[in-house]
Amino acid sequence: MKKLRTSLFSLAALALMTAVASAAEGGVKEKTLLDLFEEGGWVMYPITIASVAMIWFIVDGYIRTSEKKLYPAGHVTQLRELFQRGDYPGAYNFAKNAGSPVAEVVRAGVAFTPDGKVMTEEAIISEVSRIQGELMGRASYLSVIGVCTPMIGLVGTVTGMMKAFDKLGSSGVGDPSQLAEAIGEVLVATASGLFIAIPAFICYYLLRNRITKGVHDIQEIVTGLFRAFPYDEVAGHAIGDEVIYAAKPDWNASPGQVAPEFAPKA
Numbered sequence: 603m604k605k606l607r608t609s610l611f612s613l614a615a616l617a618l619m620t621a622v623a624s625a626a627e628g629g630v631k632e633k634t635l636l637d638l639f640e641e642g643g644w645v646m647y648p649i650t651i652a653s654v655a656m657i658w659f660i661v662d663g664y665i666r667t668s669e670k671k672l673y674p675a676g677h678v679t680q681l682r683e684l685f686q687r688g689d690y691p692g693a694y695n696f697a698k699n700a701g702s703p704v705a706e707v708v709r710a711g712v713a714f715t716p717d718g719k720v721m722t723e724e725a726i727i728s729e730v731s732r733i734q735g736e737l738m739g740r741a742s743y744l745s746v747i748g749v750c751t752p753m754i755g756l757v758g759t760v761t762g763m764m765k766a767f768d769k770l771g772s773s774g775v776g777d778p779s780q781l782a783e784a785i786g787e788v789l790v791a792t793a794s795g796l797f798i799a800i801p802a803f804i805c806y807y808l809l810r811n812r813i814t815k816g817v818h819d820i821q822e823i824v825t826g827l828f829r830a831f832p833y834d835e836v837a838g839h840a841i842g843d844e845v846i847y848a849a850k851p852d853w854n855a856s857p858g859q860v861a862p863e864f865a866p867k868a
Contacts, residue, residue, distance in 0.1 A: 716840065
């Protein structure tokens with residue numbers, strides 16, 4: 603993988619040096635972005651789409667990992683007040699309607715408090731993992747873009763060089779500068795792919811760190827809420843409207859019905 607990245611950066615450097623050398627010659631006008639886009643060939647279209655998607659995922663990820671989205675101050679304050687009053691049904695209803703990630707974690711925890719501390723902690727951990735997985739899943743698209751765009755650019759470079767050498771082979775090389783110009787044109791695709799991949803990777807790791815910090819902050823807030831929770835006093839009382847699918851065994855439904863004998867485990 604390191605050798606491949608080194609090769610890609612070398613190709614990009616070669617493209618840059620070729621462009622500088624061509625521009626240094628007299629009578630050569632400076633190329634515009636549209637000229638470079640046309641020189642890159644068909645691969646510039648998927649690279650452009652990837653660049654737009656990269657910007658969208660960066661902005662979306664930054665907004666979703668902000669404090670206002672993960673744990674709004676108003677939601678945290680309201681939940682703390684409800685917990686201090688012991689209004690756990692009210693806390694459940696508020697958390698259910700609030701919609702923020704910290705409220706979703708509190709909702710999952712409060713719903714399982716009648717089942718004891720262990721079940722409550724498992725519900726909280728499960729909800730935190732779900733939120734973290736959802737955020738990481740969206741951020742991982744930046745990593746995909748960072749991996750794929752240099753490969754797409756490399757494909758364009760290889761196909762472009764094949765066409766350039768084929769053209770030069772059929773018409774002959776009267777001037778070596780024509781070969782350098784042709785190679786410089788096709789290497790635009792690789793340079794463009796790297797131009798998108800580098801910020802995509804940087805933003806991916808930055809977002810990953812923001813997600814880790816945000817999830818840690820949510821865990822601290824929820825841990826503070828459930829500290830010294832009166833599990834014994836709420837045991838047996840239904841809080842919330844969570845559906846419980848596991849019912850009593852059907853052989854207890856009818857009096858006199860005998861429980862079936864289960865085969866022993868091997």
